[in-house]
Every structure is written in C-alpha cells, then in structure tokens.
Amino acid sequence: MTVTLFPIRLFIAAFMMLLAWPFAFIASVGRSETAVEPQCLWRKLVDVVLKTIMRVMWFAGGFHWISIKGRRALPAEASILTLGPHSSYFDAMPVTMTMASIVMKAESKDIPVWGTLIKYIRPVFVSRSDQDSRRKTVEEIKRRAHSGGAWPQIMIFPEGTCTNRSCLITFKPGAFIPAVPVQPVVIRYPNKLDTITWTWQGPGAFKILWLTLCQLHNEFEIEYLPIYSPSEEEKKNPALFAHNVRRLMAKALQVPVTDYSFEDCQLAMAEGQIRLPVDTCLLEFAKLVRSLGLKRANSEKLLQDYGKRAAKLQGQRLSLEDFAQFLDLPVSDELRHMFALFDENEDHSMDVREFVIAFSVVCRPAKTLDTIRLAFQMFEAEEDGAITENELMCILRTALGVGELKVGRLFRAVDEEDSGKITFVCCFPALTLVPLPCPVLAESFREFADQHPDFAEQYLYSDNAGFGSSSPSHAANGFCADFSPSEQKKLD
Structure with missing residues (x-):
C-alpha cells in the first residue's frame, strides 16, 4: 500500500x-x-x-x-x-x-x-x-x-x-x-x-x-x-x-x-532534570489544587509568598485550621483531603513546607531546579544557609510524590568534603559588601547539578525501586494517599 x-x-x-x-x-x-x-x-x-x-x-x-x-x-x-x-x-x-x-x-x-x-x-x-x-x-x-x-x-x-x-x-x-x-x-x-x-x-x-x-x-x-x-x-x-x-x-x-486533565498530562510528561515516577501522587494533589482554585495566573508570585511565610515557620507543624488560615481558605472536604496527604504521622499536623514544594512542582513541572531552590530557602539553617541529608530526602520525596526515597548516595556525591551539609549555591564572603554566614565546607547543589545534568539517573533512580516501573506501589506514606484497590483501578 x-x-x-x-x-x-x-x-x-x-x-x-x-x-x-x-x-x-x-x-x-x-x-x-x-x-x-x-x-x-x-x-x-x-x-x-x-x-x-x-x-x-x-x-x-x-x-x-x-x-x-x-x-x-x-x-x-x-x-x-x-x-x-x-x-x-x-x-x-x-x-x-x-x-x-x-x-x-x-x-x-x-x-x-x-x-x-x-x-x-x-x-x-x-x-x-x-x-x-x-x-x-x-x-x-x-x-x-x-x-x-x-x-x-x-x-x-x-x-x-x-x-x-x-x-x-x-x-x-x-x-x-x-x-x-x-x-x-x-x-x-x-x-x-x-x-x-x-x-x-x-x-x-x-x-x-x-x-x-x-x-x-x-x-x-x-x-x-x-x-x-x-x-x-x-x-x-x-x-x-x-x-x-x-x-x-x-x-x-x-x-x-x-478526573485527570490536560494539565495532569503536562505534569506527568514534564521533562525537567527530575522526572516523576509512575506511582507519583502529585496527580492526586494537582486535582485538589484545581478544585480549591489555588492555581492562578499569578502562581509564581503566590509561590514566593508561600515560600517566605513557610520559611518563617521554621518547620512548625500546622493543624487543619492553621493550614486553612495559611491558604486563606475555608475548611472544606477538599482541604481536609489535601491536609491528609501531608499528615505523615497521623497526628493531625503537617509541615507546610512540603505543601509549598508540591505546589511548586504542579505550577512549574519542568523547572526542577527552581523548585529545589525554593525548597532550600525554606529548609536552610539561618546560621549557615545549609541543609542536611534528612532535609534533602524530605525535599526530593515531596517533589517526586513518593513515600520513601533513598538520597544517601546523591547527598554524598554533592558533599565531597563530608561536612554533613550542602547549600544550593556557593557564597563567597570576600566578594560581598556585607559578610554572609556561609559554611566553608558546604558544597553547592546547583554547581553539582550543572556539572551532572543527569544526576537523578546516576545517583537517585538506581537506588530507588519503582522508577520507570509499571506497577505502582500501594504503600501508605506521608504524601501519597492510601488508595484502595478500587480507587487505584480508577487511577490506572
């Protein structure tokens, strides 16, 4: 023919x-x-x-x-x-x-x-x-x-x-x-x-x-x-x-x-430096974002505002009512569902920084480093502007929408001096007008990402099962919803 x-x-x-x-x-x-x-x-x-x-x-x-x-x-x-x-x-x-x-x-x-x-x-x-x-x-x-x-x-x-x-x-x-x-x-x-x-x-x-x-x-x-x-x-x-x-x-x-939409396709297929795994729960989160009307034309400005306010809380855990006040929204079934996604300890509290990270991924799925930069700004310590391995795990776990994530090999690859801390960018006090608190030994994540653009493939995916797999995990965790078999069938 x-x-x-x-x-x-x-x-x-x-x-x-x-x-x-x-x-x-x-x-x-x-x-x-x-x-x-x-x-x-x-x-x-x-x-x-x-x-x-x-x-x-x-x-x-x-x-x-x-x-x-x-x-x-x-x-x-x-x-x-x-x-x-x-x-x-x-x-x-x-x-x-x-x-x-x-x-x-x-x-x-x-x-x-x-x-x-x-x-x-x-x-x-x-x-x-x-x-x-x-x-x-x-x-x-x-x-x-x-x-x-x-x-x-x-x-x-x-x-x-x-x-x-x-x-x-x-x-x-x-x-x-x-x-x-x-x-x-x-x-x-x-x-x-x-x-x-x-x-x-x-x-x-x-x-x-x-x-x-x-x-x-x-x-x-x-x-x-x-x-x-x-x-x-x-x-x-x-x-x-x-x-x-x-x-x-x-x-x-x-x-x-x-209930998935065109925007969910964009989120799932986004080609950033970190791709979403097949069992990500960010799609469920994206549905709630739409239903609550949070994603707007000025999402970038809203993100920066959320990031600054979340950083001031310094990891303080919020109740459902506090979370509603943070978003300036009334308590509703959708808000309760979203709150439950981040209530990892099931103690009716959440770290709002995790919400901001997930919201950043939904608003700009292809801008991986922008999301990580925002996360560093919320998690970094005031005295040295650095984060620890556990904090990096929390950031990447939330950004990927998974329950468990091993980041030890990635953290050690960035932290070549074995200082136990990393920053997003290097700071050089001698070149600034005002001395900046900066750990001399802390390594820069941004510099590492520039030198290793495929760092996720090399240091992250190989250590974590399920990336690229066709069978989603059903384990309940602090971010993923615990889908029942019938609900999971609907998602598939």
Whole structure:
C-alpha cells in the first residue's frame, strides 16, 4: 500500500486542499472577523463547494461512508457543540462537514493554504503571546454564544488534548461559561486496526497519516445527542455544567470518566532534570489544587509568598485550621483531603513546607531546579544557609510524590568534603559588601547539578525501586494517599 495506494491518496488530498484555497481566499476577502455579516447567496455557494471538496478529500483518504446519527441543532437552538473524545487531527471531519467555527491558536492563520481555510470558518483565535488571551477567548465565545444564532456554531473539544478514547478526561470550562444550551456530539472510529489515535506517546503525526491512508477503508461515526440546557445551578457553576455534559457523553460512548486533565498530562510528561515516577501522587494533589482554585495566573508570585511565610515557620507543624488560615481558605472536604496527604504521622499536623514544594512542582513541572531552590530557602539553617541529608530526602520525596526515597548516595556525591551539609549555591564572603554566614565546607547543589545534568539517573533512580516501573506501589506514606484497590483501578 505504501508504494501504490498511499501516494495516490496523498496526492489527491493535497490537490483538494489546493483546490479549496482560492474559494476560501475569495470568500474571506473583506469579511470582518469581529462583526456579524449576513451570509449572502454567493458565500452560501462557496460553503457548498468547500464542503464538497473536503468530502472528496476524506473519501480519497479512505473515509468512504460517514455514519451520522441524530440531528444537528440549529445555531439558534444550540450555539455551541461539544465534541469528544478528541483523539486525532482526523477529528477535523465534523468541522469540514459543517463549516462550524472552532477555537484555534492564532499562529495557525499564518500557515500557507491551511491558514486561509481556517480563516474562512471564522474561528476564535487564542494567542499564546498575549497574557490576557484566555479571558479574551472566553469573552469572544460568550459574545458569539449569545448572538441568537447570528454567528456560526462553535465546535469545541472540551478535553483540550488528544487522548486514546478509553475514557473522557476532565472537561475545560470554556464551552460552559456562557451558560447557554449546548449540543453534545460524540465521535467514534470503529476500525479493527486503530491507525487514528495521536496522543502524547505513540506514533507521530506523519506515521498516523501514512498508516491511515494505507488502509483500504476507514470508518467514522458521528452522533448528535439531544440538546443539553443547563439548570440554574449549572449556569452559576460551569464546572458542574461541564461535569454533567461529560457524564452524558461518556454514557453514550460507554466509556468511563477520569478526573485527570490536560494539565495532569503536562505534569506527568514534564521533562525537567527530575522526572516523576509512575506511582507519583502529585496527580492526586494537582486535582485538589484545581478544585480549591489555588492555581492562578499569578502562581509564581503566590509561590514566593508561600515560600517566605513557610520559611518563617521554621518547620512548625500546622493543624487543619492553621493550614486553612495559611491558604486563606475555608475548611472544606477538599482541604481536609489535601491536609491528609501531608499528615505523615497521623497526628493531625503537617509541615507546610512540603505543601509549598508540591505546589511548586504542579505550577512549574519542568523547572526542577527552581523548585529545589525554593525548597532550600525554606529548609536552610539561618546560621549557615545549609541543609542536611534528612532535609534533602524530605525535599526530593515531596517533589517526586513518593513515600520513601533513598538520597544517601546523591547527598554524598554533592558533599565531597563530608561536612554533613550542602547549600544550593556557593557564597563567597570576600566578594560581598556585607559578610554572609556561609559554611566553608558546604558544597553547592546547583554547581553539582550543572556539572551532572543527569544526576537523578546516576545517583537517585538506581537506588530507588519503582522508577520507570509499571506497577505502582500501594504503600501508605506521608504524601501519597492510601488508595484502595478500587480507587487505584480508577487511577490506572
């Protein structure tokens, strides 16, 4: 198929894209991206032409028959269509079939040919360079959603990332903040051989395209579920609205739901100098952070504030009420659950420094050394700015979300002078205006990390079982929750 069917299909698909470009370009000239304009007759004809061209392209790719179930709502009935599960770039088929708007990166409109086709459907653009982009995107979705059907419908994949279709992950609230009726739409690829799925791990984009075009026939199903109108409570609570729509879609797909999200994928796959083990409990902690609304746009500033306040406590253990006061939050079930994660002695107390370390990892998962620097600032002794081996173990154990961790070999590798203490950075009193208390023999962790960028692989992972293992540990500990078998099955 690689030397016969694949090149023919690839040529036809590319030709159809080029054929669609002039129609999309002419129809986009002079049209406002912000104001509603009536769809005149000739633009309606362009819609029909583009849909036909796109259908021929999909047909050439092996999607000979597309099964459609249910009735698509009119824009005046439901201005937002929520699609799931999102598993591939082939999910663009419903968009080309309806010419509905989508939410896309602003950079996409600059891509030759493809960018012109994207601009034709008048998407809601998200700019990564604009720090206020998220708010503007939500406001634009609300403006269109409340237009009474004047704007084209918006198709949104609320999962926010591609998954393997085995479950539905947490929905982002953007599609539900406008508090208007939505139409859930489920999509299926019932092929015996899955060449469609494009996720964090697995075949790349071109390999997926190659394998799919080599199949004689590719099946695709789209089902429009009944319109879902939010209750008064759901209008006030977008997260509840999203949760209930997700549950409805999962029932139609006959798949389970999981409370993990796109941010959890980023956390689990982050490529810092220390990677998370497979049995980390930071994912459970991240869920609680989201539910408590702690992760905000100014998380960096919040982290520094937490770090300074935690350092002043000097390891003083806090009660649940003290912890609530530290976070300026009321006592709730979520807060109790988070407190229990750090109550390692089960004496109803916790070291808030451990919370700050875990929060730092969740907020900036790829910035390993920034988290360790913050931890050193909270744990270091006032007289010499150094920490001991036990304190390093506590820092790294919390940063990795594990119960037990051996750091002796790593500590000794840093502490070459065998002083029993290490600092994060070396300080040189002779070069400063004010003499700084600094242990002459204490070694610098930062200098060691710079000289040994793979220090975790060399000195940490080899001494600790479970790193890279596929079987998670169920041992209860001071940070990991003691998951029951049924709860662990949900996590898996």
